[in-house]
Amino acid sequence: MQGMRLGANAIDLFRLLSVFFNRWYRSVDKPLLLSFFTISIISLTLISSAGPVIESRVMLPKDYFLLRHLTYLCIALGIVVVYSMMNERLIIGTSFLLLFTCIVLLVYIAFWGVGVKGSKRWFFFLGLSVQPSEFAKTVFSIVNAWVLCRVRGKLRYVVSTAIYIVLVSLLLLQPDLSMFIMFSLIWGSQLFVYGISYISILAIMAFFLVGLLLCLFLFPYTKERVMTFFDPANHDHFQIWNSIRSFKTGKILGIGPGEGVVKLLLPDCHTDFIFSVAAEEFGAMLCMLILFILGYIATRAWFFAYSESDLFKLLSASGLFFQFSSQFMINVGVALNLLPTTGVALPFLSYGGSSLVSTSIMLGMLMAFYRMRSLERRIKLDA
Template sequence: MAGSRIDDSPFGRWWRNVDRTTLICAFILIGFGYILMLAASPAVAVRIGASRNMFIFKQVMFLSVAGLIVVGVSMLSRKAVLRLSLLGGALMLGATALTLVHGIEIKGARRWIALPLMSLQPSEFLKPCFAVVTGWLLTQRRISRYFPGMLLAFGLFGVILMLLKSQPDIGMLTVITTVFMTQLFVDGLNLILVGVGVAGMIGAGISAFLLFPHVRSRVERFLHPNVGDHYQIDTALRAFGNGGLTGRGPGEGRVKDLLPDAHADFVFAVAGEEYGLIVCLLIICVFGVIVVRTLLRLIREDDPFVVISTAGLVTGFGLQAFVNMASTLHLIPTKGMTLPFISYGGSSAMSVALAIGMVLALTRHQPGERSPRGESMMNTLRQWRPV
């Protein structure tokens, strides 16, 4: 009955108007997360002296909550998504600042806050909230000529930049910077200024190489095979070679016994060894479908707030998946970034679920929905001009 046009219940209306393909793809990735966690985590847990099923039980809970978040957030109106982003962004911004004082230090970085059942990484949740809030700021300045939306957006970005630099978390900073640059480009930023922004990102990358020893080490190991320790990446590449086309079979892989992060940053290597090239390509295709389908839906969208916000959300999602898989395949320098919905981690799973839920809510057909300021975005479209 939920799919019937005569079903006027809230669930029925949601099911008819939501992007079901993207929703199904998100749950396919959650399914892969369950399967690969069963494959990768027991060996890691035994190696650190924990219960064999510790990571499995935790991830089952995390992914279950993530599924509920996807569905629950996707049912929100656009105004409710903005309110959630403003409130969540303010809380996570404060929590990110708190990590500098009371955060857990791991490998020289303070990015996490200890909670009873998990370690929370606030910057993971800050990323989707930032995309929506920035989309609203950039759009609202076109409704009110006196509203300093661009200035506020740059000010917010500057605060986040300083916090992430202080942790330090160069990977997350790179993702958020790319999200912001994408939103400015979609908003109509002059191409000359886009070039200046790209040059600034290149300059920032060079500065990070010179200022942060761990960044310099990773880049040098990527460029020079004879420099430094290549154990993890060499082991991951051998795992892909051992898996071949169809894989060695469930539970037959060896990479999970050798890599300390086989259940997290290198879970894609576990998929390659046990399930082969075919399943790896399937995973890549599912990520691709979510990104490409969302962008195609934005072509038909006439609400600038939705276009700018969703472009930022899907950029962050796609870039995170690309960085994880590309670093595992040694196509870029290694970076400790999780594979959305598949790698172990509560913060990662729930923040990605929040982002996908927001994408589904913003792109859902909502008859009569008005802009977050109470004025139809259609009225601002006539005034939309490149900056």
């Protein structure tokens, strides 16, 4: 009797999940979902090639990075599904909660965090390392959009600026110049889209430039990276030289999976320079496919923002667009020696749970906005 009840409960649960999945699949933005699955397969292929080099270097078990990356991808898929089903109120509520949590963690890291490679960016908990700034940059787009739309009068600018200054101040204490640049791009772009005056835009640009100059004087490693970019002959440009070499070696079709040499020389081949691994082993063809998929996701965000009449969704989508597009363009720019080394991860491809999960939140939010708009159009047609 007990077995029959368990069997009936299992059948009911299966039916419930089937109904949920069917509803979700009918309403979800399928091109974005296909992009996620395609880029995930590519990322697994690249991590399976670059991971063993790092594993042997730091004495880790076989397939350590591949298995962890696969776990992160499963978590990321769950997050994409959950966020894509959220309504506007839930997205705003979770964004405020996440941003508050990230600020608390950033304060803790700034004063009591453990330094890794000269910076304090990670919160260590139960054997896991979490980078709060990765999550903060995604939800900041939503919170800042809400502030600009819902807070009345000039107070909206005060609140928006205060949140931005708190975040970038905590980032500079780490220090993390790349995140400072990304938060500034998100904040400045949303204010520009909102429609602030040209004088205010010039003031923001001046503040941004002053911040960059201060970083050059205050943080020696930042100055060294910039000097290496502009004067490579007199500075250590080992990583960039090898990255460029990978593109020359790979040519059109690459030298074959697992056959790359550059990954043996680059200390961060599985994170910051994963694009270089793709170039050497799979050639320009895979690099173009990666850029096409990432560019497509960014373009979907841009076209949604461009065609959206609701101000909150417009600002949110524009913030997510600038966050995502700037992140992958900075990473690729560094790999091609078009920008100084920054340490920005390539979305969905670089190894790292924080980057992958935060980017999945961004994708889930974008899919939720598309779902809400399609539902609104159906309601109008039915009416």
